Amino acid sequence: MSNLHVLPELTFNFNALEPMIDAKTMEIHHGKHHAAYVTNLNNALANYQDLQLKDILDLISHLDVVPETIRTAVRNNGGGHYNHSLFWKWITPGGAKKPSSNLEKELTAAFGNFDGFVEKFSQAGLTRFGSGWAWLVADKMNKLSVYSTPNQDSPVMEGLTPILGLDVWEHAYYLNYQNRRADYIKAFWSLVNWGFVDKLYMAAR
Numbered sequence: 736m737s738n739l740h741v742l743p744e745l746t747f748n749f750n751a752l753e754p755m756i757d758a759k760t761m762e763i764h765h766g767k768h769h770a771a772y773v774t775n776l777n778n779a780l781a782n783y784q785d786l787q788l789k790d791i792l793d794l795i796s797h798l799d800v801v802p803e804t805i806r807t808a809v810r811n812n813g814g815g816h817y818n819h820s821l822f823w824k825w826i827t828p829g830g831a832k833k834p835s836s837n838l839e840k841e842l843t844a845a846f847g848n849f850d851g852f853v854e855k856f857s858q859a860g861l862t863r864f865g866s867g868w869a870w871l872v873a874d875k876m877n878k879l880s881v882y883s884t885p886n887q888d889s890p891v892m893e894g895l896t897p898i899l900g901l902d903v904w905e906h907a908y909y910l911n912y913q914n915r916r917a918d919y920i921k922a923f924w925s926l927v928n929w930g931f932v933d934k935l936y937m938a939a940r
């Protein structure tokens with residue numbers, strides 16, 4: 736029996752993030768876009784039972800062992816599945832509204848102060864040309880940095896650990912914000928579930 740990847744259920748209602756992210760956007764983003772990544776990933780793996788047994792993190796962390804014929808499909812759709820599965824937890828309503836003092840200390844050490852981090856991360860999202868993601872990542876030495884990736888590429892594909900990520904594809908904001916990506920990014924900061932960010936940071940140490 737194959738081990739199919741499954742669309743995770745949201746732990747909150749589509750309208751729970753309003754007015755920052757509208758219900759229709761959430762419904763399409765989760766139920767159509769994320770669902771399509773899962774379906775396309777499962778289709779790509781259909782003839783590869785050994786790869787079907789790997790969990791999603793293991794699969795996209797080692798794209799070099801994925802056969803070339805399906806590598807791009809696994810990269811795009813596996814990356815999409817993994818990134819979005821995290822994203823729904825980063826924007827869960829009702830989480831901690833600010834980083835733990837420990838994480839804030841680390842952000843201050845890396846970016847001057849907390850506002851410096853917010854500014855740098857926002858810029859990474861704003862300047863990502865076309866579709867992609869902005870990231871706060873930790874490297875193997877536990878050093879924090881900010882950057883962005885194109886398409887559905889995930890930091891785990893280059894050995895980095897995602898601590899916080901923001902989807903800046905137009906499908907994430909266009910219904911409500913149209914071309915105003917900067918306003919969407921600004922709104923994102925009031926949604927961040929810092930409890931989950933902190934958990935990922937602690938796990939990376």
Ligand code: MN3
Nearest residue numbers: 768902904907
């Ligand atoms: Mn998306």
